[in-house]
Amino acid sequence: MSLHTIVLVKQVPDTSNISGDVMRPDGTVNRARLPAIFNPEDQEALELALRLKDLHGGTVTALTMGPPNAANMLRECLYMGADRAILVSDRRFAAADTLATSYALSKAIEHIGEYDLIFGGRQAIDGDTAQVGPQTAEKLNIPQIAYTLEVQNLDLSKRTIRAKRAIKNGYEILEAPLPVLLTVTKDAAEPRPFDVKRLCVYKRAQSKFEIEATVDDSHDLVWMDELMEKVKAEDLLIETWNIEDIDADVAMCGLAGSPTKVHKVENVVLSGSEFKKVPATPEGLNDMITELMQDHIFG
Amino acid sequence: MSATNKDMVWVFAEQSDGELADVGLELLHKARTLAKKMNSEVSAVLLGHEVEALTSTLIAHGADNVYLLDDKELKDFRSLPYANLITKLVEEKRPRVVLFGATHIGRDIAPRVASHTRSGLTADCTELKIETLTIRKVEHEDLLLQIRPAFGGNIIATIISPDVAIQMATIREGVMEMGEPDSKRKGKVIPVPVALDPVEIAVKIIEKHQEPSGVNLKGAPIIVAGGYGADTPEKFQLIKDLAKVLGAEVAGSRAVVDAGLIDSERQVGQTGTTVRPKLYIAIGISGAIQHRAGMQESQKIIAINNDPEAPIFGVAHYGITGNLEEVLPKLIAAYKSQLH
Incomplete structure (x- = not known):
């Protein structure tokens, strides 16, 4: 039997590169000004999945929920070696918290059907919550291995996987029955570079949105369908699913399906403690040390 | 309800x-x-x-x-x-x-x-x-x-x-x-x-290894921490020197952990350890909220940074503007002179 792996990936704003004009005066973030990148731990998750495919064969499917431009990241998944790329995208998914996100992902996974393993990054750098992986596993009613450091063994005849995962001050090795969801920590697997041959082929891969954008009003819908079929026949279609495609309940998606709401957002206000400017001179430093000694901070 | x-x-x-x-x-x-x-x-x-x-x-x-x-x-x-x-x-x-x-x-x-x-x-x-x-x-x-x-x-x-x-x-x-x-x-x-x-x-634990960490940042009365401005081994050595003189624990922001200068168990901040020592000395740390979230409850904070606009000065009690290569040797000398 062959191995079917799904990798949950997310395109994220590069929060490590926030410059002044990204923050609006009211303290909110102008996401449009941030470069969008492949969430680093998701890329490592994809690498782990591809390594298992190298050993055992089978298929790797990259799955994301996100805006239309997340197709850019899905193409990168194809360049690395993913067999199939799926973009779950619908305006009604907007403002989803982790619960609504994991619901939509679990519905998409059920729509994919057969799977043995699900990988994902431990957390995304725009939220750092580490909640979507475990919540997706819960919705699918399967076990999870969080904080995965490496996969040690996959036994397809016994249908078990052994993985090493981080725990406080150490690690443990778990053996789990398939199917199981694994979240992958930083440094688990250095992502492979893009395969040049695959890049040449899949740079032409397109999502439904991208195909639509090439069609102007002079064409009818039938023409659009034919175009989609053509792209699909060339194996260059980034499958694009909306709420109806994955049979999701609208009330469980997006803002409506999110129990957590942002009540307010504030710029970081520094607590103005009594502040002394200390000159970097022996006298200045001596005075500071004397004060700290009097306050019993030293000694 | x-x-x-x-x-x-x-x-x-x-x-x-x-x-x-x-x-x-x-x-x-x-x-x-x-x-x-x-x-x-x-x-x-x-x-x-x-x-x-x-x-x-x-x-x-x-x-x-x-x-x-x-x-x-x-x-x-x-x-x-x-x-x-x-x-x-x-x-x-x-x-x-x-x-x-x-x-x-x-x-x-x-x-x-x-x-x-x-x-x-x-x-x-x-x-x-x-x-x-x-x-x-x-x-x-x-x-x-x-x-x-x-x-x-x-x-x-x-x-x-x-x-x-x-x-x-x-x-x-x-x-x-x-x-x-x-x-x-x-x-x-x-x-x-x-x-x-x-x-x-059904999930089985095959092996489990845990070693109590030798680092006790939470319990340290004095912590000397370096950041992005101290991300070379030479500069970080000065931070270790200061810590040794003060009998302090060495810590750092994510930048120096990523640079491999300290272990992640010594990282202070939102994704590291939260500390509240008697004295926290932040050196070459600009003071992003992730870092401040892990140290701003310290009783006294000294910030040393060459950028006078660095946000770390906003939570500090003592601020020293200058290059750490110049400031730290002077600080070590001043401390030693007061001990005698």
């Missing part, structure tokens, strides 16, 4: 090998403040094997009730049995607030419990409050304000879950104060029967 429910604030009491994690005790202390506002009691939820002896510590730290789930299958932590048993208990008792430490264990199970019970869950909160808010003319009683840095730490967000009954949050170790235990406090231990399906215990 019923006004007679006095059991509305819960804390997951994490233990490992029969030893309670500090974070659970810290959360019990915070839970007392929240519960007072809600006119509720505080309950701890303790899972493990032969861990009944820990219940008195939980009561001394603020628990009115301890739900005790004791079974040999719960000896070592595993996601499914832990998450499923807590889920069942939450569904049965319907607390309003459930708090978990944002540890490897808490971050593993809290999302599963929240997912099954369709509760709101916010990760890595740095502050929690209870308030009654009127939103679109509807009054929401006993809302848990879940406050956390967001978006790479550039903003502080207050998250609420107004439309669901159960509000959950994870909080990192050290963020909340532990408070003094009171051995005279009285509380109830409520044993909860444990029934597990074979499917729930």
Whole structure:
């Protein structure tokens, strides 16, 4: 039997590169000004999945929920070696918290059907919550291995996987029955570079949105369908699913399906403690040390 | 929700090998403040094997009730049995607030419990409050304000879950104060029967390695920390020299951990350890909120940075503008001269 792996990936704003004009005066973030990148731990998750495919064969499917431009990241998944790329995208998914996100992902996974393993990054750098992986596993009613450091063994005849995962001050090795969801920590697997041959082929891969954008009003819908079929026949279609495609309940998606709401957002206000400017001179430093000694901070 | 429910604030009491994690005790202390506002009691939820002896510590730290789930299958932590048993208990008792430490264990199970019970869950909160808010003319009683840095730490967000009954949050170790235990406090231990399906215990632990960390940042009275401005071995050596002279622990921001200059267990900040020493010396640390979240409660803070506009000066008591290569040798010399 062959191995079917799904990798949950997310395109994220590069929060490590926030410059002044990204923050609006009211303290909110102008996401449009941030470069969008492949969430680093998701890329490592994809690498782990591809390594298992190298050993055992089978298929790797990259799955994301996100805006239309997340197709850019899905193409990168194809360049690395993913067999199939799926973009779950619908305006009604907007403002989803982790619960609504994991619901939509679990519905998409059920729509994919057969799977043995699900990988994902431990957390995304725009939220750092580490909640979507475990919540997706819960919705699918399967076990999870969080904080995965490496996969040690996959036994397809016994249908078990052994993985090493981080725990406080150490690690443990778990053996789990398939199917199981694994979240992958930083440094688990250095992502492979893009395969040049695959890049040449899949740079032409397109999502439904991208195909639509090439069609102007002079064409009818039938023409659009034919175009989609053509792209699909060339194996260059980034499958694009909306709420109806994955049979999701609208009330469980997006803002409506999110129990957590942002009540307010504030710029970081520094607590103005009594502040002394200390000159970097022996006298200045001596005075500071004397004060700290009097306050019993030293000694 | 019923006004007679006095059991509305819960804390997951994490233990490992029969030893309670500090974070659970810290959360019990915070839970007392929240519960007072809600006119509720505080309950701890303790899972493990032969861990009944820990219940008195939980009561001394603020628990009115301890739900005790004791079974040999719960000896070592595993996601499914832990998450499923807590889920069942939450569904049965319907607390309003459930708090978990944002540890490897808490971050593993809290999302599963929240997912099954369709509760709101916010990760890595740095502050929690209870308030009654009127939103679109509807009054929401006993809302848990879940406050956390967001978006790479550039903003502080207050998250609420107004439309669901159960509000959950994870909080990192050290963020909340532990408070003094009171051995005279009285509380109830409520044993909860444990029934597990074979499917729930199908994941097996093959091996487990844990070494107590030799680093004790939380307990150090003085911490000398370096950041992006000290990200070469030569510069960082000066930081180590200063720490040695002061008898301090060495720490750093994420930048120096990423540069491989210190181990991640010495990282201070939102994704590292939260510390509150008597003295924190921040050297070449610009002071992004992620870092400040981990050190701004220090009794005294000295900031040394060559950028006079660095945000770290906003939380510092003493600010020295200058290059660390010049300032640190002078500081070491000045300290030594005062010792004699």
